[in-house]
Amino acid sequence: MSKFPLLGMTLIELQSVAKKLGMPSFAAKQIASWLYDKKVTSIDEMTNLSLKYRELLKEGYEVGAYTPVDEMRSVDGTVKYLYRVGESNFVESVYIPDDGRATLCVSSQVGCKMNCKFCMTGKQGYTANLTANQIINQIHSLPDRDKLTNVVLMGMGEPLDNLDEVLKALEIMTAPYGYAWSPKRITVSTIGLRKGLQRFIEESDCHLAISLHSPLSVQRSELMPAERAFSIIEIVELLKNYDFSKQRRLSFEYIVFKGLNDSQVYAKELLKLLRGLDCRINLIRFHAIPGVNLEGTDMETMTRFRDYLTSHGLFTTIRASRGEDIFAACGMLSTAKQGENNKS
CATH class of the missing domain: 1.10.150.530 (DNA polymerase; domain 1)
Structure with a gap:
């Protein structure tokens, strides 16, 4: 038993x-x-x-602690760890050291229901929600845990689709009886589910990152089917009801695809969409995944895009690409391991 x-x-x-x-x-x-x-x-x-x-x-x-069953190490120091959850499922977490900062990207589900076009995890389909034990274990059993400075729930799965367990894990990370971390060390990334977004904002002080990727509803719905249920316009209107100028940071993640969303037209639409919000934009290079006809744009175009937004008052950064040689994008290692198990 x-x-x-x-x-x-x-x-x-x-x-x-x-x-x-x-x-x-x-x-x-x-x-x-x-x-x-x-x-x-x-x-x-x-x-x-x-x-x-x-x-x-x-x-x-x-205790319920279990060590990674596999790992992949990048030449840049990034390490992807694979954890077994249950009898035959796997999730990933990615450790990203960067000078004096070390970030862990943590998963919240096995697979994902959202099926975003650019995400390998979505191609797996949804299998199960992780428990708070399985979320916290990715930190507890991390070989580099003592070097950790930040955690992002930006791994496999949609955190707001597993909100009860995610909030429990966040409590443990920030409570005096737990890790006693400042909420400023933790970021939760979401596509913006209506049922969970408002509750998360009101019950947690952790930073919030919204996966945006296009300011145009029609295009965003092609990239992210969840747009049809809760549009980015509705998300922004909801966010305007809250003050993000003090305790927590609000950011928008924007993967820049070549020839798709990387022109000044899209920069202007972003400015229009986000006007009145105290926020920032993180530009991300696309990590190619099998069977998806999307390409990442070049650095010159990304720099031009960033500079245009920043010069018009929207603080914008370019996130450095890490772990490309180990396929650090979510879902690659667990998909391969799942395939091995299915064959055996």
């Missing part, structure tokens, strides 16, 4: 476990400290709990 993982439980959930087992109330904070501060991998390591309580815990629970 499988045991319940403690990793990924909030303090309230750990208090419930302690009470159920007849442990003193302060035991929940002790367990949380072992999980999130001391990074243990077994209940036996929780030595300030009595042997009796450790044995009680072990009857129905385990």
